[in-house]
Amino acid sequence: MVITLAATTGLTACGFGGSSGEATGDGTTLDLLVPSYSDATQGLWDDVIAGFEEENPDIDVNLQVESWDNLESVIATKIQGGDAPDIYNGGPFAGFAEDELLYPVEDVTSDETYADFQPTFLENAQVGGTTYGLPFIASARALFVNDALLEEAGADVPATWDELLDSAKKVSELGGGVAGYGMPLGSEEAQAEAAVWLWGGGGSFGDSEAITIDTPENLPGAEFVKTMIDEGATQADPGATDRSPLFDIFVQGKVGMQVGLPPSVGQIESDNPELEYSIHPIPTEDGSPFTLGVADHLMAFQNDGDKQEAITAFFDYFYTADVYVPWVQAEGFLPTTLSGSEQLAGEEALAPFLEVLPDAQFYPTTNPDWSATDSAFKALFGQLDGKKSAQDVLTEVQEQVDAG
Amino acid sequence: MKDLMKALPWIGPAVALIATVVLFPVGLMFWNSTRDISQSGVDGGGVGLANFATVIGFQYFWPILGRTVVWVVVVVACTLIGSLALAALLNKAFPGRRLVRMAVIVPWASSVVMTTLVVHYGLEPYFGIINSFLVDVGLISTPEGYGWTRHPGTAFAWAMAVAVFVSLPFTTYTVLAGLQTVPGETVEAARIDGASGFRTYFSVVLPQLRGAISVAVLINIINVFNSLPILRVMTGSIPGYDADTVMTMIFKYMQNQRQIDLASALSVIAFLVVIAIVAVYVRVVRPLEEV
Numbered sequence: 028m029v030i031t032l033a034a035t036t037g038l039t040a041c042g043f044g045g046s047s048g049e050a051t052g053d054g055t056t057l058d059l060l061v062p063s064y065s066d067a068t069q070g071l072w073d074d075v076i077a078g079f080e081e082e083n084p085d086i087d088v089n090l091q092v093e094s095w096d097n098l099e100s101v102i103a104t105k106i107q108g109g110d111a112p113d114i115y116n117g118g119p120f121a122g123f124a125e126d127e128l129l130y131p132v133e134d135v136t137s138d139e140t141y142a143d144f145q146p147t148f149l150e151n152a153q154v155g156g157t158t159y160g161l162p163f164i165a166s167a168r169a170l171f172v173n174d175a176l177l178e179e180a181g182a183d184v185p186a187t188w189d190e191l192l193d194s195a196k197k198v199s200e201l202g203g204g205v206a207g208y209g210m211p212l213g214s215e216e217a218q219a220e221a222a223v224w225l226w227g228g229g230g231s232f233g234d235s236e237a238i239t240i241d242t243p244e245n246l247p248g249a250e251f252v253k254t255m256i257d258e259g260a261t262q263a264d265p266g267a268t269d270r271s272p273l274f275d276i277f278v279q280g281k282v283g284m285q286v287g288l289p290p291s292v293g294q295i296e297s298d299n300p301e302l303e304y305s306i307h308p309i310p311t312e313d314g315s316p317f318t319l320g321v322a323d324h325l326m327a328f329q330n331d332g333d334k335q336e337a338i339t340a341f342f343d344y345f346y347t348a349d350v351y352v353p354w355v356q357a358e359g360f361l362p363t364t365l366s367g368s369e370q371l372a373g374e375e376a377l378a379p380f381l382e383v384l385p386d387a388q389f390y391p392t393t394n395p396d397w398s399a400t401d402s403a404f405k406a407l408f409g410q411l412d413g414k415k416s417a418q419d420v421l422t423e424v425q426e427q428v429d430a431g
Numbered sequence: 432m433k434d435l436m437k438a439l440p441w442i443g444p445a446v447a448l449i450a451t452v453v454l455f456p457v458g459l460m461f462w463n464s465t466r467d468i469s470q471s472g473v474d475g476g477g478v479g480l481a482n483f484a485t486v487i488g489f490q491y492f493w494p495i496l497g498r499t500v501v502w503v504v505v506v507v508a509c510t511l512i513g514s515l516a517l518a519a520l521l522n523k524a525f526p527g528r529r530l531v532r533m534a535v536i537v538p539w540a541s542s543v544v545m546t547t548l549v550v551h552y553g554l555e556p557y558f559g560i561i562n563s564f565l566v567d568v569g570l571i572s573t574p575e576g577y578g579w580t581r582h583p584g585t586a587f588a589w590a591m592a593v594a595v596f597v598s599l600p601f602t603t604y605t606v607l608a609g610l611q612t613v614p615g616e617t618v619e620a621a622r623i624d625g626a627s628g629f630r631t632y633f634s635v636v637l638p639q640l641r642g643a644i645s646v647a648v649l650i651n652i653i654n655v656f657n658s659l660p661i662l663r664v665m666t667g668s669i670p671g672y673d674a675d676t677v678m679t680m681i682f683k684y685m686q687n688q689r690q691i692d693l694a695s696a697l698s699v700i701a702f703l704v705v706i707a708i709v710a711v712y713v714r715v716v717r718p719l720e721e722v
Contacts, residue, residue, distance in 0.1 A: 264582070
């Protein structure tokens, strides 16, 4: 997916797209359930809602912010209690689409808004040919390298696994609690680190039809994770190390290399601007470029089916570049709309990520079993740091997916 | 029947309360455990006892159940021994006794999650204060410390220590209340007969504490069995199922795998196990009988 824009869509700042803005029923209330991306999330949404309510005085928006840890159980509880939100921001949505709970995106956006999404992201948000999720924000991964540590250890920036192992071991040998490669296989985001390794070795998680974890293609990646751990190239206990606390250690300058995201740049900027670091593509088995792309989605629940126009008004307002781009920028992610990408084309901090984005591969989020896959990785993949063989761990993940 | 009709206006409110806050949720739990509920919470019809078969057929089910028993027995036993010692101490008159009694309440008054988090962060490598201390005094050789909470065995042991710490106050005060009811004459009589302090405590005081201890143990068994937050914080980041108890497993089914039906089935099993434990305890120990 290349972020160069041939077409200028020229959206005006008028938030009422195609719907006749006045026909929204009197005193409609929209319930919005969103996760917290950072400490700023709540304030950003509050600003969006304030602007929207000003333009649509007859629509009230209730905001509920939850942590990512609780989000999925909150939404499940709400649905079970017949109290689903009208608009929900989350990851996997195929299960909801399967249960026929969601509006197709085309029914709740104006034609202009719908046409403004990057096509690859739209494809990634389809279940059975219908788009159910509005691509919300995107991110890509890259290797953050602590240049000072690598120089001290006399190691080079790696492009292949073997080079990574070699460089990481050299950095680990510096001692003093320094780790060569920060490997977070803990429950927080084990599926991401799993993707970095399994896909980097030519494997995949499957597609919208079938989830395939226990395959020969995935084995080299899992085996190499064990090699990295066994040879002391990682920090201690990678199997139970979560990503956020580990990246804090990277920011403190105690980790040689770790995979990070666009917001990580801002984190280093604010917590330790002195850190000498650079951003590179993620090393793979044969050195071919690849990155893990992640897109979160907004979705609209049908509930009683009487708020379609209000929801449409909200989405059309939110996705106007003047509202949407500041939101994405503040959180440090990448936009999913053509107009948004155009506005951010000159951003220096995002450049390394925009560069690798064409080679992005995505999770099979449209597979109804993706949630089960996600939780199986979180619960089981860390066992690579232990006595279990790589093959056994993959088999166990696959079994839990198939059971879920 | 006629008597019952007469009594109904008087006991009605209590019956209604019990029905709504106790019986209804229990009934709902049993109901959910026999349904097929999708990940997003839609009820897909009844499946009989299939959920129970899935839960019991899970390869880690029996180790988890065994670990739950170890968890309950060790925590309750350590709590009881610690409380007896503490209560005996607090029962003596000494300067500042009131302050010490107040201090014992603190772990009870503070949030369990907070207490556990403090210990959990203290055990973190790189910046945990407990880890730093152990490194500084030379008990740990690696400069970043040891990942206590990242290995099933050590994480579980630390979780037990925290569980004992937060269970002590209640048990201590229950025993202390029991000690207040021991008549001074009995202790005095033992002393005059020449019994040692040790002998006096075990032969005279302890038997009279039976009632207090029985109640404390019973409530502790139920509490400790159902305790989630300590284990969740201490062992939450460990992959696999080698540090789970029944409670954390229910939580994993519900929150990680979003299998509300399986979580309900396991809850029912846990509910029955607790009832069985309590029934056996009441049969064997007979806590309500007089000495």
